[in-house]
Structure formats: structure tokens, C-alpha cells
Amino acid sequence: MSRQETTRGRKIVVNEIFGPTIQGEGPSMGRICSFVRLGGCNLTCTWCDTPYTWDWTGQSNEGTAYDPKAELHAMHVVDVADRLRAMDVRLVVISGGEPLQQQQTVTLLCHMLKESGVSVEIETNGTIAPSPALTATQARFNVSPKLRHSGMGPERTVVPVALRALNATGGAAFKFVCRGPADLEEVDAIVARHGLESVWIMPEGQDQETLTRHMSSLADAVVARRWNMSTRIHVQAWGNRRGV
Ligand SMILES: Nc1nc2[nH]cc(C(=O)O)c2c(=O)[nH]1
Numbered sequence: 001m002s003r004q005e006t007t008r009g010r011k012i013v014v015n016e017i018f019g020p021t022i023q024g025e026g027p028s029m030g031r032i033c034s035f036v037r038l039g040g041c042n043l044t045c046t047w048c049d050t051p052y053t054w055d056w057t058g059q060s061n062e063g064t065a066y067d068p069k070a071e072l073h074a075m076h077v078v079d080v081a082d083r084l085r086a087m088d089v090r091l092v093v094i095s096g097g098e099p100l101q102q103q104q105t106v107t108l109l110c111h112m113l114k115e116s117g118v119s120v121e122i123e124t125n126g127t128i129a130p131s132p133a134l135t136a137t138q139a140r141f142n143v144s145p146k147l148r149h150s151g152m153g154p155e156r157t158v159v160p161v162a163l164r165a166l167n168a169t170g171g172a173a174f175k176f177v178c179r180g181p182a183d184l185e186e187v188d189a190i191v192a193r194h195g196l197e198s199v200w201i202m203p204e205g206q207d208q209e210t211l212t213r214h215m216s217s218l219a220d221a222v223v224a225r226r227w228n229m230s231t232r233i234h235v236q237a238w239g240n241r242r243g244v
């Protein structure tokens, strides 16, 4: 089998491919991009806004039991790369679910995109360390470690070796989803213990009113700590919709 055939044979589990859209969160907020959402997650956040990537029993707050047969699509990596490149933009965002559960095929996808001059950002929950091969593709990581209001304790959500490996890539932004100033004390402890360098605070919320309320309650305390803030501009633009 040729290298091309081997590469073509590799499959990745996709939930949805969409775009062009705007990167709605984090340091690249506002940039035009195309988007691939991968299937499966190793966490179970109560307020998850993409439970259709992992929740087959209805355990998130939304309470819907999604059908994995309808939500998960095993696709050839080259076909995913082609669909993303066809949107004619210079940035691809890979999210989930948890994309690092599939990091071998994600690495392949990052290589293919890089070869065509496209930059890649990976949204991850920070519980899985990136391999040296993935880091070598120069993909940038937007890492969102989950706080206690996710419904899980730090023994599940905070994985020191993974956080340190992501921090050591040099290009990682740590983007914490928060509801109010009390959450920032939890963030303080994680940032200090693991030496995280680039800290971003993002309000939790799936509608404008909730985002604005959380943002207003957080802003002063974030500025006092000299951290960065993001909102979720795709939610402001399009509301709580899939595929934007
Ligand atoms: N436009 C847009 N930007 C995003 N940035 C991170 C997202 C995510 O779901 O991880 C997201 C998303 O779902 N849509």
C-alpha cells in the first residue's frame, strides 16, 4: 500500500463540519475560520453546550439522550481536510467533544492543513497531553480546564501532566468558563499550581442575557488580576444554534 493509500484509509469520528464562520471564543475571537467538531468526550459537564457529541443517556442539564448513530460519522481524514479547505479560509478550528481523544488522526489532519498554508486551533478540555507529533504541527491549543460547577471534581478535570505539556507548547491559551468572581479563586489556584501562562476568562452562557450578566460580574475581578477576557461572539451573532 502506498503512503497516500495508508493516509486515505485513516478515519476520524466527526460530529459536524461547518463554516465559514467566526471563531467565537478566545484569543482569535472574531477571525474567519472553518470548523470541524469531533465526536466523543471523556468528561460530562452539566452545562455542556455540545452534548450531542457525547451524551447518549441524557445526563447533561439539557436532558436529551442523543443517538450516536445519528451524531457520529467515521470519515476519511483527507475528505475532512478537503471539506475544510473548500471553505477558502486560512484558519481551521478543531473542537468537540474532546478532539485529543483522537490525536493520531487529528495530527494527520493538522499536517494536511498545514501543508496547504492553513493554521489550526484545537479546542481541548486539557485532560489529555498532546503528543510530540501533534505539537510539532504547530497547531495552537485553546485549553478549557473545567471548574467544580461542571459537576465533576478536580480529580477528573485537572490533569497536571496534561496541563503542563499544553503550557509547554508555548502557544496555549487557558480559557476558563466562569459564572462569577467566586470561580476566579478556583482559577487562581489552578493557574498558580501549574504555572499557566496565558489566562483567558470566558462567561458561561448560551444566550446573550446570560453571557452579559456573567461577563459584567467577572470583568473587574479579571482586570484586577491582569488576565484576558473573551465572550462568545457566535452566540451573540446567532444564538444557541448548531453549526455556527
Ligand atoms: N463560531 C464558533 N466558535 C467557537 N469556538 C469554540 C467553539 C466550540 O464549540 O468549541 C465554537 C463554536 O461552536 N462556534
Ligand code: SF4
Pocket (backbone or CB within 6 Å): 041, 042, 043, 044, 045, 047, 048, 049, 050, 051, 053, 096, 097, 098, 125, 146
Ligand atoms: S469537556 Fe467540553 S464537550 Fe466535553 S462535556 Fe465538557 S463542555 Fe462538553
Ligand SMILES: [Mg+2]
Pocket (backbone or CB within 6 Å): 049, 050
Ligand atoms: Mg460551541
